[in-house]
Amino acid sequence: MSWLGRGTLVVRPGYFHEFRKVFGRCLLASQSENAGIAAEEQFSPAQSETIRPRFGWLKDRQLATLFLFPTLGLLIFMNVFPLVWSLYLSFTDYRDSKGIEWTDANWIGLENYQKVLTDARIWERFTISGYFVLPAVLVEFVLGFGIALLLNQAFRGRGVITTIILIPMMLSPIVVAFFWRFMFQADIGIVNYFIVEVFNLDPVLWLTKTKEARIALVLVDTWQWTPFIMLISLAGLAAVPKYLYEAADVDRATEWFKFRHITLPMVSPLLIIAVLFRLMDTYKLFDLAWILTKGGGPGHTTQVLPVYLYKRAFTNHYTGEAAATGYIMLVVIIALANLLIRFINQEQAEG
Amino acid sequence: MYKRLALLSIFVLSMMLVSLAPAGVPQAEAQDPELTIVWFAWPPCEALAELVPQYEGANVTVDCVPLAQWHDIIFTDFVAEGGADLPILDSQWIGEAVGGNHLVNLTDWMEANMELDDYVPAALSAYGEYPAGSGVYYGVPAMADVQMLVYRADIFEEEGLDEPADTWYGLLEQAQELKDSDTIENGFTWFWCGSVGCVDQVQTAWNQIAWSFGGELWDPAEYQVEGVLNSDENVEALEFAAELYLTGPDGSGDFTYDEVLGSLCNGTSAMTSIWVGFGPVIADPNSCAEAENFAYAVPPGQTDHYLSLGGQGMSVSAYGDVDAALDFLAWFQMEETQLEWIRLGGYSARYSILESDEFVNAAPYNGVFADAYPLVKDFWNLPEYSELLEVQGEYLNLAIVGEMAAEEALSYIAEEQQYIIDDAYPDGPQ
Structure with a gap:
């Protein structure tokens, strides 16, 4: 994807050549210290040049390959191989519980995909995921960007407040889900304590009513991940050049005008990236639903797609079908991501 | 001069060692398995x-x-x-x-x-x-x-109740009375959770009510679920369960063993039916504040008397x-x-x-x-067990917490389970 290339580290030709020079100097320095010779004397360019040819057999390219090898090996083993293998399995009737080797599974073409796409249960889970992903990302976006605008002002204690707001993001989602479970307990939870005792309202059955359980999931995700959007927005806001505002002030522009025509266009590419990350993350959310609503309760009404996928793959052992579901999910998220990236590119082209 | 070469050799060697490490650990000889x-x-x-x-x-x-x-x-x-x-x-x-x-x-x-x-x-x-x-x-x-009925003997005495009733409807009446009383907050608490993370909890709870009401989960001779699971007896059993649920703590529809034990031991619930395996936790004052107030009985039946295995x-x-x-x-x-x-x-x-x-x-x-x-009875141990179990748990739970009518939930379960079984055994029972 071309947009990724814009920000990646570019390795200049000769990078390793320089590295070798510095590396050689260090070696030399340590030797000279041992020999009691002043290190400074050894750092003349002439002498470092004399070292080079001794290692001439090790070309830049070879050294680079050598250092890349472990990472490449790991990537191929941990990412590429499972991807290709599961793609193959998605075209077979393989079920890992049947005691049959995967090599003996039957090739059934697109049957798994056809089965998944015509399965009402899958579409129901897509809808459940939609009920969770869209409100969660929207609320996180509005709140996160709003808080970032507030924190972008200069005031006392700004650093401390920013740090405190960031804390939820640092916690493990499993831990977060567990303590929110306790807080959402209808009879002894602190949330209902406030609702009943302080506001004199009826207790809310947070985790045993469909609508309430879906709201609870959105609330917890928002609590944990609003800081993420805030952090990225804050970085974007800090990068807006001050002189643009000064120029607008000279022209007596209103605050709204400045926000609409300076802040928003300058920050929007970063905002969209933040939204993109959150979209992908909430779409593949598993841990929160697994703990907070015990895998999708009440019944299956908060069973988001990844939990359903887990269930089909590891509890029911429809390995091939689950692989196909995984690829369908992947295609959907790539399509969504591409839409957003196009949007960024369009914005930038217009800008 | 050759330090660099040595460093590279160490790098390569360490990579090899890391990859071979698990195989290279020396095994102690002739030790206990x-x-x-x-x-x-x-x-x-x-x-x-x-x-x-x-x-x-x-x-x-x-x-x-x-x-x-x-x-x-x-x-x-x-x-x-x-x-x-x-x-x-x-x-x-x-x-x-x-x-x-x-x-x-x-x-x-x-x-x-x-x-x-x-x-x-x-x-x-x-x-x-x-x-x-x-x-x-x-x-x-x-x-x-097997499950045993655990109840607060002191509360029963205080409320003038004798022993727990030996029929489900009798027990429901007692549980409602306790729920409405001032001596304790809740009547009967149970593990009603039916989502996928709770394995078989609501199923083993409700099944014994259904069997005792004269219902069956399926006909194992014909591999028939539809018409058997959604029988009138089972609909009544599920409607009964939804009523019994209301005598427990608010929002206890996702309770599992832990929460049930918590509610019993912190003195907010008067009764449950739980596996004897949890007995050591319930009867020990160090792990359960109300341990000394509990008495035990066989869980009730109705027209029949069955308990989950x-x-x-x-x-x-x-x-x-x-x-x-x-x-x-x-x-x-x-x-x-x-x-x-x-x-x-x-x-x-x-x-x-x-x-x-x-x-x-x-x-x-x-x-x-x-x-x-x-009195124990078990249910399907087919290889399709986990699929059958999940659909049953999810829809039983929805009916019990009041999100779906009992008849609709059972019809859905029957239809889904019949599909799963027919798909796995197109030629009928094996």
Whole structure:
């Protein structure tokens, strides 16, 4: 994807050549210290040049390959191989519980995909995921960007407040889900304590009513991940050049005008990236639903797609079908991501 | 000068070492074999961990895994042809495990090494036989279990109630009375959770109501679910469950064993029906504040009287140290070991143990266990068990928490389960 290339580290030709020079100097320095010779004397360019040819057999390219090898090996083993293998399995009737080797599974073409796409249960889970992903990302976006605008002002204690707001993001989602479970307990939870005792309202059955359980999931995700959007927005806001505002002030522009025509266009590419990350993350959310609503309760009404996928793959052992579901999910998220990236590119082209 | 070369060599060597490390660890010679047992985390698992050091033939490790992951850990290990030598499977998983050729057939070994006449036949069958009635065994009883009614004797006395009623409707009336009283907040609390992370909780709770109301889950002779599961008796049983649910704590529709025990022990609920295996937690004042106020009874029936079968059998994995595992099983089934097992909080399926004074005196609820165990009934142990279980749990839960009508929920379950069974057995029963 071309947009990724814009920000990646570019390795200049000769990078390793320089590295070798510095590396050689260090070696030399340590030797000279041992020999009691002043290190400074050894750092003349002439002498470092004399070292080079001794290692001439090790070309830049070879050294680079050598250092890349472990990472490449790991990537191929941990990412590429499972991807290709599961793609193959998605075209077979393989079920890992049947005691049959995967090599003996039957090739059934697109049957798994056809089965998944015509399965009402899958579409129901897509809808459940939609009920969770869209409100969660929207609320996180509005709140996160709003808080970032507030924190972008200069005031006392700004650093401390920013740090405190960031804390939820640092916690493990499993831990977060567990303590929110306790807080959402209808009879002894602190949330209902406030609702009943302080506001004199009826207790809310947070985790045993469909609508309430879906709201609870959105609330917890928002609590944990609003800081993420805030952090990225804050970085974007800090990068807006001050002189643009000064120029607008000279022209007596209103605050709204400045926000609409300076802040928003300058920050929007970063905002969209933040939204993109959150979209992908909430779409593949598993841990929160697994703990907070015990895998999708009440019944299956908060069973988001990844939990359903887990269930089909590891509890029911429809390995091939689950692989196909995984690829369908992947295609959907790539399509969504591409839409957003196009949007960024369009914005930038217009800008 | 050659330091750099040396550094590179070290780099390459260390990469090789890292990749070869697991294979290169020197093995101690002629030591006791290592055996692993996997079970889910609950008091009997801890009791088993206390028992196994007494076995001298092997170093036995007991792995108590979270309930929600118990099935998936065992079956993922089977796929990888590894894992525990002695997996303790839930009784209904045997079909799934045998279907994948993951277990050692124990039929001949059991005949040669166990006094089979001394075992409750229903236990031998439920914890190890597959297919049902075939006389082929893949597991031996590890832990016999059944639910007991746990109630607050002090609250019953205060409210002028005698003993818990012996019919479900009678019990509902008592639970409603307690819920409305000022002496305690809630009547009957149960593990109503039915989502996928709760395994079989609402199912084992509701099934015993349905069976006692005269309902059935399916017709095993014809592999017929539709028309059997959504019978009038079962609809009544599910509507009854939704009423009983309302006598428990608000929002207890996602309660699992932990929350039920919590609600009982913190004094907010007056009754539950729970596995005897949790007895040591309930009866110990150190783990349960109200321990001394509890009394125990056999859970009620209605027109019939059935209780869900609990407990599990211990099987031998085809991928472990089979000989050492069989030696351990022989030791575990010995009368002396079983006596020690019940002293630590386990339950035996041997008549000689169940009828012994040691057993009856070992815990205040053991008499109830002896009366309740003959009433047990189990459900499908087909390889499709987990699929059938999930759809049942999810829709039972929706009906119980009031999100769906009982009839609609049962019709949906029946339709889905019929589809699953027809898909797996297009030629009918096997």
